[in-house]
Each structure stands twice: as C-alpha cells, then as structure tokens.
Amino acid sequence: MLFRSSLAGLCGPGGPNLHSPGAAVHLHGLSRYLRYESSLAPHLREVTILAVAREMDQPFEWAAHEAVALREGVPAATVEAIRTRGEVSALDQRDRAAVELARALLADHCVDAALYASALELFGERTLVELVMLIGNYASVAVMLTAFDVQLPNGQDNR
Numbered sequence: 565m566l567f568r569s570s571l572a573g574l575c576g577p578g579g580p581n582l583h584s585p586g587a588a589v590h591l592h593g594l595s596r597y598l599r600y601e602s603s604l605a606p607h608l609r610e611v612t613i614l615a616v617a618r619e620m621d622q623p624f625e626w627a628a629h630e631a632v633a634l635r636e637g638v639p640a641a642t643v644e645a646i647r648t649r650g651e652v653s654a655l656d657q658r659d660r661a662a663v664e665l666a667r668a669l670l671a672d673h674c675v676d677a678a679l680y681a682s683a684l685e686l687f688g689e690r691t692l693v694e695l696v697m698l699i700g701n702y703a704s705v706a707v708m709l710t711a712f713d714v715q716l717p718n719g720q721d722n723r
Contacts, residue, residue, distance in 0.1 A: 598701055607659075614643060642655050662695060
C-alpha cells in the first residue's frame with residue numbers, strides 16, 4: 565500500500581501526489597528507504613527532517629515530525645534550537661553537523677570544505693550520502709506541501 569508508512573496519509577503530500585501516481589510510487593519508495601531502510605538512525609533522521617522543515621519554512625512538515633523527533637529521543641533543547649534557527653554549537657556533534665549541513669545546503673546553497681570534512685568523518689560516505697539525499701527528499705516534500713498549500717490539521721499548532 566502506497567501510504568501505509570506515511571505519517572499524514574492523504575492529508576499530507578500524499579494528496580497532491582495522487583495526481584501523478586507513477587511519480588508518487590517512486591517518491592514513496594525513496595522516502596520509505598531513507599526513513600526505514602537506510603543507514604540513518606531514527607534520531608539523526610528526525611533532527612535532519614526538522615532542520616529541513618525549518619529551513620524551508622514548512623509548518624506541515626514541522627508539525628508532522630516534531631513529536632516523532634521527541635519520541636526518537638531528540639532533546640527538546642535541540643528541537644528548540646532548530647525551531648528558532650538558534651545556535652547549535654552546544655548540540656551533540658552529529659546533530660549539530662546534520663543541522664549545519666541542512667542549513668548550508670538550503671540557506672547558503674553550498675557546503676564549505678570544513679563542514680564537508682567534518683560530516684564525512686562523523687558519518688562516513690554512505691551515511692553522508694543518505695543524509696544529503698534525505699535533505700533533498702524532504703526539501704522536495706516541503707516544496708509540494710507549499711505549492712499545494714497543504715494545511716495543518718484542525719487544532720494543530722503552527723510553530
């Protein structure tokens with residue numbers, strides 16, 4: 565089933581994706597792989613998704629993943645630093661690197677040599693490639709949610 569592993573089902577990006585079922589199958593396959601089968605630990609995955617949601621100013625994506633991040637053990641202080649685009653120097657070094665990488669790619673449109681070298685040392689090649697794929701994938705999801713003005717479910721906070 566196409567939307568079994570989706571957090572939001574058809575209320576999220578799955579709704580607009582129905583209009584291109586062929587593409588949706590491929591997008592869903594990549595998303596499923598990156599979320600459940602890749603080398604990315606759940607904690608790191610959710611930190612990264614939140615960083616993308618914040619950099620893309622995407623409230624639906626943020627709301628869909630904030631509680632998941634907390635359940636996966638992401639400290640509330642880390643979530644708050646990402647939410648406010650705050651300082652990340654005090655974060656766990658893997659969390660910090662993931663947030664800095666998302667910020668560099670999505671806000672600055674480049675990754676400097678020092679950040680790249682640090683991320684490569686921390687994550688290794690496979691995980692770094694999958695982390696960058698996750699950033700790109702969730703940036704794509706954010707674009708879909710924004711383009712089709714997907715709204716938060718009633719009663720959900722737009723932080």
